[in-house]
Amino acid sequence: MNDIVTNVVFAGLGGQGVLKASDIMAEAAFESGFDVKKAEIHGMSQRGGSVTSDVRFGERVYSPMAPVGGADFLVVLSEDQIEINQHYLAPSGKLLSENDLRDVKLPHPKSGNVALLGILSTYLNLDESIWLDAIRANLPEKIHAVNLEAFALGRSLNGAR
Amino acid sequence: MKIAERMLLSGNEAVALAALRSGVNLGVGYPGTPSTEILETLGEIGGRAQWSPNEKVALEVALGVSFSGGRALATMKHVGLNVAADPLFTAAYTGVDSALVIVSADDPGMASSQNEQDNRRYAEAAGLPMIEPADSQEAYDFFMQAVKLSERWNIPVLFRLTTRICHSKTVVQCDGATMPAATPAFRRDIKGRVMIPGYARLAHRRLRSKLAAISEWNEEGELSETVLHDRSLGIITSGVCAMHVREAAPRASMLKLGLTYPLPMRQIAEFIQNVERCVVVEEGDPFLVDAIRAAGLKIDSKSESFRFGELNSERVRLILQGEEEPDAVPRKPGKPPQLCPGCPHRNVFQILHDMDCIVSGDIGCYTLGVMPPFEAMDTCVCMGASLGVGLGLRHSLPADEARRVVSVIGDSTFIHSGITGLVEMVYNPPATGHVVLILDNGTTAMTGLQEHPATGRTLDHHRTRQVSMERLAESIGLDSVEVVEPGAMEPALTAALARNDLSLIIVRRPCVLAAGKIRQYEKAIAEDAACASCAE
Numbered sequence: 188m189n190d191i192v193t194n195v196v197f198a199g200l201g202g203q204g205v206l207k208a209s210d211i212m213a214e215a216a217f218e219s220g221f222d223v224k225k226a227e228i229h230g231m232s233q234r235g236g237s238v239t240s241d242v243r244f245g246e247r248v249y250s251p252m253a254p255v256g257g258a259d260f261l262v263v264l265s266e267d268q269i270e271i272n273q274h275y276l277a278p279s280g281k282l283l284s285e286n287d288l289r290d291v292k293l294p295h296p297k298s299g300n301v302a303l304l305g306i307l308s309t310y311l312n313l314d315e316s317i318w319l320d321a322i323r324a325n326l327p328e329k330i331h332a333v334n335l336e337a338f339a340l341g342r343s344l345n346g347a348r
Numbered sequence: 349m350k351i352a353e354r355m356l357l358s359g360n361e362a363v364a365l366a367a368l369r370s371g372v373n374l375g376v377g378y379p380g381t382p383s384t385e386i387l388e389t390l391g392e393i394g395g396r397a398q399w400s401p402n403e404k405v406a407l408e409v410a411l412g413v414s415f416s417g418g419r420a421l422a423t424m425k426h427v428g429l430n431v432a433a434d435p436l437f438t439a440a441y442t443g444v445d446s447a448l449v450i451v452s453a454d455d456p457g458m459a460s461s462q463n464e465q466d467n468r469r470y471a472e473a474a475g476l477p478m479i480e481p482a483d484s485q486e487a488y489d490f491f492m493q494a495v496k497l498s499e500r501w502n503i504p505v506l507f508r509l510t511t512r513i514c515h516s517k518t519v520v521q522c523d524g525a526t527m528p529a530a531t532p533a534f535r536r537d538i539k540g541r542v543m544i545p546g547y548a549r550l551a552h553r554r555l556r557s558k559l560a561a562i563s564e565w566n567e568e569g570e571l572s573e574t575v576l577h578d579r580s581l582g583i584i585t586s587g588v589c590a591m592h593v594r595e596a597a598p599r600a601s602m603l604k605l606g607l608t609y610p611l612p613m614r615q616i617a618e619f620i621q622n623v624e625r626c627v628v629v630e631e632g633d634p635f636l637v638d639a640i641r642a643a644g645l646k647i648d649s650k651s652e653s654f655r656f657g658e659l660n661s662e663r664v665r666l667i668l669q670g671e672e673e674p675d676a677v678p679r680k681p682g683k684p685p686q687l688c689p690g691c692p693h694r695n696v697f698q699i700l701h702d703m704d705c706i707v708s709g710d711i712g713c714y715t716l717g718v719m720p721p722f723e724a725m726d727t728c729v730c731m732g733a734s735l736g737v738g739l740g741l742r743h744s745l746p747a748d749e750a751r752r753v754v755s756v757i758g759d760s761t762f763i764h765s766g767i768t769g770l771v772e773m774v775y776n777p778p779a780t781g782h783v784v785l786i787l788d789n790g791t792t793a794m795t796g797l798q799e800h801p802a803t804g805r806t807l808d809h810h811r812t813r814q815v816s817m818e819r820l821a822e823s824i825g826l827d828s829v830e831v832v833e834p835g836a837m838e839p840a841l842t843a844a845l846a847r848n849d850l851s852l853i854i855v856r857r858p859c860v861l862a863a864g865k866i867r868q869y870e871k872a873i874a875e876d877a878a879c880a881s882c883a884e
Contacts, residue, residue, distance in 0.1 A: 210517075223519060226515070234716060236682065237682025250595045254660070271679070
């Protein structure tokens with residue numbers, strides 16, 4: 188058994204879809220057959236405050252919390268939340284943020300979380316169909332189309348770099 | 349929640365599923381982060397679940413179910429167990445017929461709480477067995493064990509979760525096996541259940557014998573896990589800390605305890621003997637450390653500075669290295685939460701700020717009235733305290749200051765423990781009178797929009813009788829009871845503060861997050877009623 192664990196930390200403000208993004212990520216990893224742990228803090232954080240959620244997956248994962256300095260990916264939905272979460276990122280880790288979406292027009296202003304998942308998905312070796320199913324499973328049907336479009340948009344962005 | 353053989357579940361969801369499959373006849377509780385989703389999920393997946401006005405009532409209802417021969421679950425956050433402590437301590441004496449499992453969801457680090465009390469202390473204080481799962485799989489498996497343990501020794505079982513268990517999703521695999529249902533029927537047991545001193549003395553002895561037997565059973569290691577790797581370092585731990593330990597010291601030996609009261613002290617002694625150096629890793633109070641040292645065993649422990657906040661694998665590494673301080677680099681705090689845009693409480697706190705009131709506050713979203721730009725709250729201690737503390741301030745302050753004191757409480761919190769404060773106000777009125785504001789947003793907003801007795805809807809949003817807060821207050825005997833919109837609060841408050849009366853102002857407008865949902869629930873209720881009348 189290999190002990191490689193992929194750590195993704197999602198950060199942003201309450202109401203931006205941080206937890207939704209981490210739920211979709213966790214489900215995609217789970218449906219791909221990995222052991223998965225996902226940590227989050229609810230409660231006061233729902234009221235516009237800072238929110239983070241960690242998703243960890245691999246053959247075997249122990250702690251639900253990503254180690255400081257150990258995140259392979261830091262996905263930040265609000266630029267002002269980068270600085271306070273930077274310490275999670277591993278030296279070789281990749282920061283994905285709102286900034287990566289600055290040149291594109293999102294299908295909906297609230298679909299930034301799923302668009303960033305689209306970019307993230309290009310770095311992770313999970314089947315696209317599993318991602319699409321995870322998006323559908325975690326969002327109400329009436330916003331499926333707009334979010335699948337946002338995901339496709341995110342996926343197309345990485346190819347351009 | 350989609351039920352399958354392999355699932356990704358939060359600890360709360362895992363407990364709910366285990367409760368359903370272990371045949372829990374009724375789940376009761378009061379919403380409180382991080383425990384709330386247990387009963388919501390239980391209701392959603394077909395179990396019977398209901399909100400009580402507070403945790404004390406919930407535990408009493410659960411105890412009644414279990415006296416009747418039905419299985420009961422009571423859920424609450426850690427501070428909720430303080431409210432339920434009165435029945436808790438004596439339920440330990442009476443014992444139970446069918447299972448009674450009490451979930452205490454602790455919040456080390458205070459993600460959403462007013463203190464970080466360590467409820468493992470309750471197990472020892474009340475004399476109740478306590479089980480602590482380390483992830484969702486164990487939350488599921490150990491819950492089933494808790495039901496069996498409760499019925500084997502006829503004793504309530506404390507099931508202690510923490511925020512990271514409740515709200516972390518981890519993989520759960522199960523075969524879907526269920527326990528045979530309990531069949532309620534009344535069995536008279538006067539000496540066992542009527543706790544007059546003569547019977548209670550006998551009951552206390554019975555309780556201690558049960559604990560001695562459970563301790564022996566715990567020595568067999570059914571709920572413990574011993575991992576012997578590198579003998580130079582051994583770690584004793586429990587709950588989510590065991591996961592941090594595995595990560596921080598994968599080669600170390602480990603004794604993970606699942607039943608942390610009463611402790612299997614022989615098993616612990618044997619483990620300590622098997623390793624060169626033994627460190628206890630636990631979050632919060634030195635609960636295991638104190639007990640193990642009191643047994644005369646030699647262990648290392650964390651330094652006092654690790655008592656504060658939760659642990660993670662990094663902190664566990666520091667503890668194992670014998671470091672004194674948890675965080676080498678102080679980190680910037682995140683953005684604090686605030687009242688939502690359009691929240692009806694915003695108006696209220698702007699007025700309280702502008703009028704320079706002395707605000708005796710309470711627990712809920714509106715506690716955020718303490719944050720800038722309002723900074724309009726002077727005290728907040730526990731559920732319902734706004735009334736008592738406000739009255740105390742009124743009794744003691746000079747008259748010109750006393751007249752500025754206002755008690756501010758939410759609708760759900762008022763039902764939970766504000767009613768007795770109103771009674772106190774009428775019984776012992778301050779010379780300057782007093783003014784209470786109920787900020788009625790029609791929901792238990794802070795914990796995620798749960799129903800309560802004054803909404804007139806049950807946990808699953810169906811119609812039930814509605815408690816009228818205004819009629820209740822009138823019957824208690826206040827001088828004036830008014831219901832106003834937030835926009836009309838200022839003149840009402842100004843007038844009330846100028847009188848020496850006992851005044852209640854209910855400031856009523858639905859929470860912006862709940863308003864749409866409430867309309868849907870009411871529409872569904874109306875449609876159901878129309879259907880029912882048609883069928884008659």
